[in-house]
Amino acid sequence: MLVENESGALSRIAGLFSARGYNIESLTVAPTDEPSLSRMTLVTSGNDDIVEQIKKQLNKLIDVVKLQDLAEGDHIEREMMLIKLKAAGPDREELKRLTEIFRAKIIDVTEASYIVELTGASRKLDAFIEAVPEGLITEVVRSGPTGILRGAKGLTL
Amino acid sequence: MQSHLADGPDPNATDPALLSGAEITIQALIDEGVEYVFGYPGGAVLHIYDALFQRGDAIKHVLVRHEQGATHAADGYARATGKCGVCLVTSGPGATNAVTGIATAHLDSIPMVVITGQVPTPVIGSDAFQEVDTVGITRPCVKHNFLVKRLEDLAETIRKAFFIAQSGRPGPVVVDIPKDVTDPNIKIPYIYPRDIGIRSYNPAKRGHLGQIRKAVETMLAAKRPIFYTGGGAVLDNAAAPLTELVRALGFPITSTLMGLGAYPMTDKQFVGMLGMHGTYEANMAMHETDCLIAIGARFDDRVTGKIEHFCPHAEIVHVDIDPSSISKNVKVQVPIVGPVGSVVTDMLSILRESGGRPDQSALAAWWQQIDAWRGIDCMRYDRSSPMIKPQFAVETLYKVTNGDLYLTSDVGQHQMFAAQFYPFDKPRRWINSGGLGTMGFGLPAAMGVQLAHPDAQVACISGEASILMCIQELATCKQYSLPIKVVLLNNGYMGMVRQWQEFFYESRYAHSYVDALPDFVALAQSFGHVGMRVEQPDQLESAMREAFAMKDRFVFLDVIVDPSENVYPMICAGKGHHEMELPPTMSERELA
Ligand SMILES: Cc1ncc(C[n+]2csc(CCOP(=O)(O)OP(=O)(O)O)c2C)c(N)n1
Ligand SMILES: [Mg+2]
Numbered sequence: 001m002l003v004e005n006e007s008g009a010l011s012r013i014a015g016l017f018s019a020r021g022y023n024i025e026s027l028t029v030a031p032t033d034e035p036s037l038s039r040m041t042l043v044t045s046g047n048d049d050i051v052e053q054i055k056k057q058l059n060k061l062i063d064v065v066k067l068q069d070l071a072e073g074d075h076i077e078r079e080m081m082l083i084k085l086k087a088a089g090p091d092r093e094e095l096k097r098l099t100e101i102f103r104a105k106i107i108d109v110t111e112a113s114y115i116v117e118l119t120g121a122s123r124k125l126d127a128f129i130e131a132v133p134e135g136l137i138t139e140v141v142r143s144g145p146t147g148i149l150r151g152a153k154g155l156t157l
Numbered sequence: 158m159q160s161h162l163a164d165g166p167d168p169n170a171t172d173p174a175l176l177s178g179a180e181i182t183i184q185a186l187i188d189e190g191v192e193y194v195f196g197y198p199g200g201a202v203l204h205i206y207d208a209l210f211q212r213g214d215a216i217k218h219v220l221v222r223h224e225q226g227a228t229h230a231a232d233g234y235a236r237a238t239g240k241c242g243v244c245l246v247t248s249g250p251g252a253t254n255a256v257t258g259i260a261t262a263h264l265d266s267i268p269m270v271v272i273t274g275q276v277p278t279p280v281i282g283s284d285a286f287q288e289v290d291t292v293g294i295t296r297p298c299v300k301h302n303f304l305v306k307r308l309e310d311l312a313e314t315i316r317k318a319f320f321i322a323q324s325g326r327p328g329p330v331v332v333d334i335p336k337d338v339t340d341p342n343i344k345i346p347y348i349y350p351r352d353i354g355i356r357s358y359n360p361a362k363r364g365h366l367g368q369i370r371k372a373v374e375t376m377l378a379a380k381r382p383i384f385y386t387g388g389g390a391v392l393d394n395a396a397a398p399l400t401e402l403v404r405a406l407g408f409p410i411t412s413t414l415m416g417l418g419a420y421p422m423t424d425k426q427f428v429g430m431l432g433m434h435g436t437y438e439a440n441m442a443m444h445e446t447d448c449l450i451a452i453g454a455r456f457d458d459r460v461t462g463k464i465e466h467f468c469p470h471a472e473i474v475h476v477d478i479d480p481s482s483i484s485k486n487v488k489v490q491v492p493i494v495g496p497v498g499s500v501v502t503d504m505l506s507i508l509r510e511s512g513g514r515p516d517q518s519a520l521a522a523w524w525q526q527i528d529a530w531r532g533i534d535c536m537r538y539d540r541s542s543p544m545i546k547p548q549f550a551v552e553t554l555y556k557v558t559n560g561d562l563y564l565t566s567d568v569g570q571h572q573m574f575a576a577q578f579y580p581f582d583k584p585r586r587w588i589n590s591g592g593l594g595t596m597g598f599g600l601p602a603a604m605g606v607q608l609a610h611p612d613a614q615v616a617c618i619s620g621e622a623s624i625l626m627c628i629q630e631l632a633t634c635k636q637y638s639l640p641i642k643v644v645l646l647n648n649g650y651m652g653m654v655r656q657w658q659e660f661f662y663e664s665r666y667a668h669s670y671v672d673a674l675p676d677f678v679a680l681a682q683s684f685g686h687v688g689m690r691v692e693q694p695d696q697l698e699s700a701m702r703e704a705f706a707m708k709d710r711f712v713f714l715d716v717i718v719d720p721s722e723n724v725y726p727m728i729c730a731g732k733g734h735h736e737m738e739l740p741p742t743m744s745e746r747e748l749a
Contacts, residue, residue: 004357007304008292008296008302008304011293011296012296015296015297019297049484049488052484053481053484053485056480056481056485057481059480059481060479060480060481062300062301062321062355062357062358063357064357065356065357066357157356
């Protein structure tokens with residue numbers, strides 16, 4: 001979604017979901033190259049009728065400038081994760097290997113820990129978490145997915 | 158300078174006038190052509206009130222006695238005229254008091270601009286005196302709202318507010334203005350933008366012609382068609398083309414509570430209101446129809462009954478300005494997004510061009526069936542009762558006013574009796590809170606209506622519980638000499654609540670008896686009005702005639718009615734249109 005870069009816009013959208021009983025699975029927002037607009041990627045669920053109604057209700061909001069349902073087309077989704085791991089003794093090597101397999105990056109190292117950065121489809125992030133041996137995860141920070149349609153056409157005004 | 162302003166800004170002038178935020182607020186209202194502002198002062202709007210004072214009569218301010226009254230009065234004005242209602246209230250409690258009226262307007266899609274004062278920008282968020290997050294509180298019950306943080310944005314924001322409130326599907330817009338933005342000592346050049354574009358807001362201006370053609374084909378193919386119209390037909394002033402289309406096709410037409418009057422209710426093709434307290438013929442026709450043409454209606458739960466039983470045989474055409482109303486509750490086959498007036502006009506010309514006619518023999522058989530249902534006389538009541546029946550009171554009101562009345566209503570049994578027994582032949586005559594069902598709406602709404610139409614007969618039908626919710630407005634009526642007639646159907650109960658308790662809670666009347674009622678005659682008199690009480694059926698007509706003959710007086714008519722009367726027919730929760738409860742005087746055999 002492209003939304004007006006105004007203070008009330010986010011609460012209008014969040015408020016719509018809570019007032020109408022729709023759920024937000026994840027939500028990312030950041031400014032775009034056009035300073036008056038923010039780009040928002042929102043993941044929700046529901047049958048076709050509900051999703052249709054959600055789209056109509058969102059479009060009705062005056063702060064929502066443009067809306068695209070990525071699920072309707074061929075699209076790319078990426079999520080970023082920062083994960084802090086306990087990395088001492090023999091686990092250190094094991095975790096390093098795992099990081100390489102997933103093409104992740106170790107971006108912070110102490111004697112007892114790593115912070116790993118991993119970007120990819122949400123499923124890939126899930127898989128990494130599952131692959132980490134029991135008990136070694138200290139903290140997980142995920143951005144929630146953002147997405148874009150494939151091809152030459154863009155979501156612009 | 159003063160005289161220059163009175164004509165609005167001169168587009169040829171090289172130097173636009175320098176105005177403060179307070180002056181801009183008032184000048185913008187004048188430039189919008191606002192006739193009345195309904196308001197109540199307080200700290201955060203004092204600069205604005207001072208600017209208003211200095212402009213003398215350029216704009217008329219009506220001082221209500223509670224901010225809820227301001228919103229309902231502005232709402233009543235809007236419903237009766239089609240123009241935008243305007244309110245001005247202070248921050249904090251002023252704004253919260255206005256919320257009920259804003260929500261009322263929101264659910265019925267009424268164009269309204271509410272200007273609320275706010276604490277100065279430097280202290281926003283500090284729990285300052287009379288600070289509430291007005292934009293946050295009102296967000297879910299407005300079409301849109303604004304907090305104006307910069308003086309430079311004020312004029313354009315007010316223009317946007319009026320544009321949004323009145324275009325597309327109308328609705329209330331709140332403009333929250335911090336006190337420092339209205340500082341009388343800070344002045345900027347004032348230019349009121351005439352045309353503003355909002356890039357994300359482009360309501361449809363016409364319906365899709367292909368879809369409209371498809372709709373006309375569907376109608377022409379129908380054997381048991383029915384029109385179902387709602388508030389949208391009134392809001393978009395579609396009465397004339399609608400009436401022409403319905404007559405050209407010869408189809409039956411029913412209406413929601415909100416749409417009454419868009420098609421003349423005394424006309425033979427009108428089969429009465431539908432829904433929970435609709436007529437037997439309207440609801441049965443809904444159940445049996447094979448082609449439902451919904452015009453500016455939103456398939457509200459009070460109308461559809463249980464969705465699974467709704468119009469089981471019908472192909473549905475739905476015309477609405479709001480895409481999100483379409484296929485929200487009920488899936489439709491021919492959706493048309495557009496202003497209903499223009500779509501109905503297009504339907505009419507396509508119908509005429511096509512030269513098509515509906516299947517006359519099927520239609521004749523359909524009418525025969527409908528007339529048989531009509532024969533049930535589903536709104537029958539005991540006319541020989543020694544007590545005044547509420548239905549009789551409404552019928553008498555119709556007779557006394559010759560059907561020429563603006564009637565506002567509160568919420569309860571009296572509202573349903575009025576909708577059932579007062580046939581409105583014109584739109585914007587029946588003014589009630591259908592969506593939110595706000596008790597207290599009737600009296601202040603009548604003030605807005607009477608101000609809009611000073612020479613028209615205006616009445617408010619109410620119940621003894623509802624009227625007390627905004628009774629303070631009797632003082633406003635006195636101050637502005639509003640000759641409204643209140644017709645109080647006094648049954649000593651919250652009748653509608655009592656009815657539900659009788660039906661669904663084995664007559665356990667939990668707190669639905671309105672104890673310790675005031676003496677309404679004395680109450681009205683204490684506010685400087687005329688008060689009358691009627692208890693006998695044979696005195697009702699003369700009392701009403703006497704009341705309406707007092708053309709320049711506010712008259713409060715306390716009509717003591719049968720406390721045990723219930724509203725019939727009724728579709729109970731979980732039932733379909735074909736499963737109505739009928740008045741108990743009718744035996745099952747009569748219905749067979
Ligand atoms: C502000 C508000 N509170 C409560 C209700 C619920 N309610 C609906 S009808 C009704 C009773 C109304 O009684 P009265 O005004 O005497 O009308 P009657 O039904 O007796 O004609 C109540 C309490 C409401 N609609 N609005
Ligand atoms: Mg009552």
